[in-house]
Amino acid sequence: MKKKIAIIGSGISGLTAGFELSKKYEIHIYEKNSYLGGHTHTHKITENNKKYYIDSGFIVFNNKTYPNFINLLKKLNVNSENTSMSFSVNYPFEDFEWSGKNLKSIIFKNKNFFSIKFLKIIIGIIKFNFIAKMNKKSFLKIKIDTFLKKFNFSEEFKKYYLYPMCASIWSNPINKIKNYKTHFLIEFFINHGLVNLFFRPQWKVVKLGSNKYIEKIIRLSDIKFFLNNNVKSIKTSNDQIKIKNKNKLINYDYLIFANHANEISKILPNNFKKQKKILSLVDYQTNDACLHTDSSLMPKNKYNWSSWNFIKAKDDTARLTYWMNYLQNLKCKKNYFVTLNSNNLINKNKIIKKIKYSHPVFKHNKEYTYKKLQEIQGLKNIYYCGAWCGYGFHEDGVVSAKKITNCLM
Numbered sequence: 001m002k003k004k005i006a007i008i009g010s011g012i013s014g015l016t017a018g019f020e021l022s023k024k025y026e027i028h029i030y031e032k033n034s035y036l037g038g039h040t041h042t043h044k045i046t047e048n049n050k051k052y053y054i055d056s057g058f059i060v061f062n063n064k065t066y067p068n069f070i071n072l073l074k075k076l077n078v079n080s081e082n083t084s085m086s087f088s089v090n091y092p093f094e095d096f097e098w099s100g101k102n103l104k105s106i107i108f109k110n111k112n113f114f115s116i117k118f119l120k121i122i123i124g125i126i127k128f129n130f131i132a133k134m135n136k137k138s139f140l141k142i143k144i145d146t147f148l149k150k151f152n153f154s155e156e157f158k159k160y161y162l163y164p165m166c167a168s169i170w171s172n173p174i175n176k177i178k179n180y181k182t183h184f185l186i187e188f189f190i191n192h193g194l195v196n197l198f199f200r201p202q203w204k205v206v207k208l209g210s211n212k213y214i215e216k217i218i219r220l221s222d223i224k225f226f227l228n229n230n231v232k233s234i235k236t237s238n239d240q241i242k243i244k245n246k247n248k249l250i251n252y253d254y255l256i257f258a259n260h261a262n263e264i265s266k267i268l269p270n271n272f273k274k275q276k277k278i279l280s281l282v283d284y285q286t287n288d289a290c291l292h293t294d295s296s297l298m299p300k301n302k303y304n305w306s307s308w309n310f311i312k313a314k315d316d317t318a319r320l321t322y323w324m325n326y327l328q329n330l331k332c333k334k335n336y337f338v339t340l341n342s343n344n345l346i347n348k349n350k351i352i353k354k355i356k357y358s359h360p361v362f363k364h365n366k367e368y369t370y371k372k373l374q375e376i377q378g379l380k381n382i383y384y385c386g387a388w389c390g391y392g393f394h395e396d397g398v399v400s401a402k403k404i405t406n407c408l409m
Helices: 012-021 067-076 103-107 116-134 144-150 155-170 182-191 211-220 261-267 273-279 366-373 394-408
Strands: 004-008 026-030 042-047 050-055 060-062 080-082 087-091 096-099 203-206 224-226 234-237 240-245 248-252 254-257 282-292 308-312 318-323 337-340 351-362 382-384
Touching (some): 004 248, 012 211, 012 394, 026 240, 042 351, 067 211, 067 394, 087 155, 116 155, 116 182, 144 182, 155 308, 155 351, 203 211, 240 254
Parallel strands (some): 004 026, 254 382
Antiparallel strands (some): 042 050, 087 096, 234 240, 282 351, 308 318
């Protein structure tokens, strides 16, 4: 008889762990939502009797920094296609916008190119990339805001480039980005080729929507899924874990938490004090996402329309709009967008779907968090994984799951 493993959370980490372990164990995955995938969330849109698949959570990956995720796609025989990654910044109340789609868009299509403001941005980018490549250990503990002041970076560089870029990457407001550790940011920029002006990695999307890999995992495994099942507590005794499912307690030999750190902390019994303390190293920011067709949140100059489009509100909110036609190579008449934290600004008649996502806010570099996590992995046959164990992205989720499957296989 196979031993039983419960996995709480059906995001990339839970699905990866479940898929690998289902060859040896009986796997039950508990998911609080009505769909599998967590931040992998694909919506089917019909336009002129043709179907299009649009992602609103996880969208892009690349060959350089997502090797384990790419191996998973290959194992599942899921196809991908190239996409174009570009970034625009728009301060509408200052009549200032620019995009880094390509050299032509920066120089010839940018009315601000010859301004002192824009010159300071370019100088700041070159300076930041140069210093980042030095990667000194002295950067390890100081906050990014302190680092930028220490090296006399211009306000223009911070305001119109670095902070919008980071706020967009981690879906966090700028005031929280300022408290990120410098080493964490620099390591991420280096690993993702963001400190190179040229020879950046080729970005990709899953063909016909990211949900394709979930469909394959369901088809190729015998995992039992329990949707709309929000596990609120567990019981442990004699190396057994008990989980309530439809008013019935089910015994498991192992438990893998693959949900958010703050959710795990609420589920664990009160006597798991060390675990709760370690899990508190990661905070979360809730973001409203909206799939829609309203172009009013895009740059005024259509030539500046990019994959990611940051608009600075007068408050500190990170308002980011993804142009899905450009990102997912959609050949349709309408333009489709996914916008964060701007539901009140979107034409109600053009809204397709509203969603809430939670994104991690990191207090420490990933090495410190990972080191502390090892102190509790496997205690009482309970394991922890998730994208929050790294930088918060799909590759981190796969890596964290594989570390657990290596222990249990």
